[in-house]
């Protein structure tokens with residue numbers, strides 16, 4: 001079984017000629033009046049026109065994270081977006 005999951009490309013819905021591939025970029029979003037940056041955020045980027053579509057699963061992950069962190073005091077440390085399923089840590 002080959003790992004081909006990250007080699008996916010889709011045709012760009014904007015220019016219909018470019019190929020969109022996953023790239024890891026810095027995601028900016030506003031949380032209230034605070035600018036939140038998330039490094040290495042997965043996004044589909046067109047190699048022709050430069051259109052960016054953030055990965056839906058990663059966006060919903062981020063929204064869940066931001067919503068759950070509001071009201072819990074100030075937390076400025078955000079973990080990286082999930083790249084792959086991680087097994088639960090074994091208890092030592």
Ligand SMILES: [Zn+2]
Pocket residue numbers: 012013014015016017018019046047048049050051
């Ligand atoms: Zn395009």
